Amino acid sequence: MRAAIVGAGIAGLACADALRAAGAKVILFDKARGIGGRMSTRRATTPRGEIAFDHGATHFTARSTDFRARVARWQADGCARAWPDAGQDAWIGIPTMNAPLKHMAQGHDVRLGAAVTALSRTDAGWFLHRERRRSGPFDIAVVAIPGEQAAPLLSLHDFGMARAAMAAHSRPIWSAMFAFGQPLGTTSAFIRGAAPVVCAVRGNARPQRAAAEHWVVQADWNWSEAHLADDPAVVCDLLLSELGALIGEPPPEPCFAAAQRWMFGQPSGSELGHLWNDAIGLGACGDWLTHGFVEHAWRSGHDLGAAIVAARALAGVER
Incomplete structure (x- = not known):
């Protein structure tokens, strides 16, 4: 079975893992x-040296049996670690948030910088169109x-x-990244904010991160929408002021x-989970079909x- 997946975030990679395990070529x-998707890391050259900012998802949880098993394998392979500063069941990637996804991508054929603009289907199968x-x-x-991009x-x-x-309706989020020449006046590693800030994360307090003082501040949806065109x-100036208010x-x-x-x-999310049309071999997955968190996207x-594996295996038996 030859499979094409548009999107190499955690949902696309989880689907690819399941298909590859069944012998598909993906x-x-x-x-x-x-x-990385929204588990991305941004590397920046600063006066304090190169710093990797975890500027997307600050952490993830592992509550379902299957995902806990997946996270346990990441932990055993050294690319994830519990991070209790954000909660009892919080986890982060090591040494960066996108490390688990890089681990998942190993062994897959991933084409980056490949923006798919259209899908077409003929008797021969599906074709993906790029520039x-x-x-x-x-x-x-x-x-x-x-x-919004899938539609x-x-x-x-x-x-x-x-x-x-x-x-599906997705809300925007602004994340601001700051590096400082001296420590801020707090020992906190993770501060849950009140509007307009969701949280502030001290990056250098996370395991295996750069020692230079650096922070990520994430705004809430309403503030981000109000400042969408800023x-x-x-x-940066506005969220720096909000960081000061937090500390x-x-x-x-x-x-x-x-x-x-x-x-x-x-994303607004739904209870659909995933979509699959076996008659034409077309599927969709992602956090917009669930509840917008890393674990749900993986699920x-x-x-x-x-x-897909179950449907195609049954079809093969029937034939």
Whole structure:
């Protein structure tokens, strides 16, 4: 079975793992330059040296049996560790948040910088279209990207899937990254904020991170929407002031500041879990089909992969 997956975040990689375990040949296509999705890490050159900012998901939980087993394997392989500062069941990637996803990507054929603009289907199978390039044929195609981006790819082939994707509404999130020449006046590693800040994370308090004082501050959805069109420098200034309010004193002038706008930072979510049309071999997975967290995104991809394997195995027996 030849499978193409659009999106190499945790949902797409979880689906790829399940398909590969059943003997499928899988290729993943992602428009980004690196693995991670919203578990991404941004490396920056600062006056304090190179710092890797975990500027997406600050941590993840592991509560279901299957995902706990997956996380246990990451822990055994040295790419994840419990981080109780964020809660009793909180975990982080080691040495960066995207390390578990890089681990998942090992052994997969992942094509980065490959933005898929359309899907087409012929008697030969599925084809993926990129700028001046076409890849295929594939027996199945899986769309593992945010609902707003998935809808145009699905709309010509399964209107029910496209309608579900169009019903998804993602809220933006601004994340600001700061490096300082001196420690801030707090020993906290993780501060849960009140509006407009969701949390502030002291990166150098996390295991195997750069020693230089550095922080990530994440704004809430409402504030991020209100400041959606702001210049990143303005966002940095505003969230730096909010960081000062959290720690109870004005922070020093940062030696590095940058901001990332996550346009699809938090999806509205649904109870669908995943989507699969066995008649044409088309599926969709991602956190927009669940509840927007790392574990749920993994579950969506894992369950879709298992559903595809079961459907195709049954079809093979019947034939």
